[in-house]
Amino acid sequence: MDPQNNLSAPKPLTGGKFVLGTFAVALATFMNVLDSSIANVAIPTLSGNLGVSVDEGTWVITLFAAANAVSIPLTGWLTQRVGQVRLFVWAILLFVLSSAACGLAPNLPVLLAARIVQGAVAGPLVPLSQALLLASFPKEKSSGALSLWAMTATVGPIAGPALGGWITDSYSWSWIFYINVPVGLFAAGAIWAIYRDRETPARKLPIDKVGLLSLVVWVSSLQIMLDKGKDLDWFNSSVIWVLTIVAAVSFLFFLIWELTEEKPVVDLRLFAGRNFLGGTAAISVAYAIFFANLVVLPQWIQGYLGYRAVDAGLVTAPLGIFSVMLAPVLGKIMPRSDTRVLATFAFLGFAGVFLMRSHYTTNVDVYTLVLPTLLQGIPTALFFTPLTAIILSGLPPEKIPAAAGLSNFARIFAGAVGTSLVSTGWNDRTVLHRARLVEVTSVTNPNFAGAIAGLQSTLDAGAAKATAFFEASLSAQASMLGLNDIFWISAVIFVAIIPLIWLTKPGKGAGAGAAGAGGH
Template identity: 35%
Template sequence: MQTPHSPAAPLNRGMITLSIMLATLMQTLDSTIANVALPHMQGSLSASQDEISWVLTSYIVAAAIATPLTGWLTARFGITRLLAIAISGFTVASALCGMSESLVQIVGARLLQGLFGAALVPLSQSILLDINPREKQPQAMAIWGVGVMVGPILGPTLGGWLTDSYNWRWVFFINLPIGAFALFGVLTYLPKGRQTRPIKLDFFGFATLSLAIGALQALLDRGQQLDWFNSTEICIEALVAGVSFVFFAIHTATAGKDSFFRYELLKDRNFVTGTCFIFVIGAVMYATRALLPPMLEALMGYPVATTGLVTAPSGVGTMIAMLLAGRLVARLEVRAMLLAGFLISAVALYQMMGYTLVLSESDIVWPGVIQGFGLGLVFVPLSAVTFATLSPELRADGTAIFSLLRNIGSSIGISVVQALVTRNTQVVHSALVEHATTSNGALNQYFDPGSASSMESLNQLITQQASMIAYVDAFKLMFIVTLCVVPLLAVVRTRRRPAGEEAPHVAMD
């Protein structure tokens, strides 16, 4: 299945990297680019607010279910063929999304997008690891990380511009030229290998894991809307997710080599620790990005375009850190870089804990840049050390699980912080109202208890203050979580390349 590359046909690493990064950027952009266009889609497709949310959830659920299949599909078809199929399918599905005339059509097209796009991120990571010698892998992971982490951050800004300048359909049509260039590069520059051996798919393992992931994603996406476990639907989804995962775990432990999940991955200490870290990074990064826009727009009256401009610089910090880390990781101790990155991210969250209703644009921009820099500093050495001790034949499965844990972490993080903001706003509002009485002389100097309009203004002010406190509490939670994972660095082991060890061969198909 692996094809060592012949010196007579040197790899064009630059074009391969550009091609697969275009595919990665296309997929990661689509995870957030449609968010700002939802109100426009809702009117065009005659959908309710609840119904239009399935444009987002259908994509997430389909991608989550299909991601674990990446390892099996790679072994069955080979990386080159699978990547070409994934890019083609994702591009066609994007065109179908843009041409949709009803809610059913666009939800179906988004399901296809998720199914085809699920393999793009793990395959791109696996290819970059394969085509680069060990000493170049950190730089390769830096380039890969730019597409993975910056795409979701820039998505809302680009989506808002396309929607305002043209219409919501261009949020999807933008993928067509990107997909065409990526497909051309893959078919032209990636080496073609011999036919792979047929292997058997563990359908029971895949089915139980898919049910668990799908039910969990549905629970997380609809929990806040349906009041969590006060809803029968949420209780059923939680039961299905729990029971399915238990069956999957038991099956994996007893099926041996026939299991869908490669249990050998759990024997690699670096890989297990790395997936724990990426879970937390996904939760903290995406949760912060999910909190800031509604906070700025609802509490401070920021226009959508301005919100995009003040949150986008965090992506600049991430890119700078990744490019810098790609050069430093070969010279510095990996655990020291990880520690520095987590502490820098914690500093940014600590600054956000001091937010009030009176903020300048620089108060938003600089903590975002600092947090982006810290996360970028973590991502490159983390990606390198997670796979440093993993055998090449496990990389496709490993990168799929790595991406899956990042996605699940982001979903859980977003759902938890949004639920906490909603709940804490109500709790703090009730606590503040207890002090807003006619006996409060200081309050009566500014508000007339006998005036309905004055009391309405007071209630709006209390709601704003309660919401701001709730947002600060959410930032505090992420600050604590970031610090709590730092001790895990003690179990990470670095692997230095012995003198005279040859760089790994290229393994495509």
């Protein structure tokens, strides 16, 4: 798939076809990126209905992201093998089918299997939607196509928690997947009707089967190891050891094979470029922290503050306000700015937001919850596009699709890994803080005895009920302190990775022109 070719081959759409085609492609993109976050606030409800822990429920998010990451590098090969429009329509239809399977899932294993399929078929949707949009717009307005795509892709993950919360509270968690069915069928039908006569040629191509297999093995082994580590007590479990060894060996084999293969499934030689290496490392680590916190924050708001799913989603929704407002402004100032400066401001902004959150308490009010989320929209707007411009800058046109796919793979997989690590870190810090708090809750401690007596009087209850209430309060406090640690560490990481940006050279040319290519 080569966006450059798509720009020169078919003529731009006009009139009603232009409006409907652009809307349908944007809708397919929105449906895809929405599913990356719509399940976030539904995890507690979903887990309860399926009879599993919240930790097990987060697999619904991480396995989707991991499968999505694995399939993205195959987009170029599949496009040449099947054809751009046909692949896009088939990917949408399979996404619809797997979404229905998710909603109908009677248990967690079936749901996870459907989510893996859903994530895998979603991989080609991001780069293909961009290519189709670029072909729909006149060449001189290609920046408008990318801006529209970026806005759609940004709003999806932000709207996901609010929409998912409303659906979960008003109907059932299954409907967060069922809504994809009518949306996807409409998008697929409209896209086929409008774009089928603009199909790219298909030809039989060999695929690097060994590279693909080793990619699937190391990504899957690492993801399962990270997800099950906490439940199996990490390296005290032989299962974790086996998964770790398999992941390490298959990853090393993957590196050696791909670097020596003539036509690798993933072109790792791109990392020889300073801008690609530094930019991809920065955007991957940053996205891992960004996405992981989008997952754990709604869980804490529901689990310990008692918010409904829809209210937890609304708390995170203001993130989109400045993101959308500043997107057109960024498009105007980027050509005249050093993208490294913009990305640095973004990372400093994220650090400031997480520092604000690190001071949360168990009786935090709505204003204090919403303000950092609202302000986070500013660095979010300065985050994706400048870093993607850095990643793609200086590359010849024929390398841009492969570079965009590889950086997208690294970023999305980092998001899945980050979610697992942050969830585990939050649990470990909670256990640590609880142990410290329990140390002072001895009957021989006069302060503790006085607190229990005070609760008995306030609650007009016996010692057992007062102690149970105290235990619940202690658990909430430990969880809050653990999450504060996560927020503080997140702020430190954002500052620590700023030097990665300045290892690169100022981005010009290809990177600026394809700034949206990395996706959101």
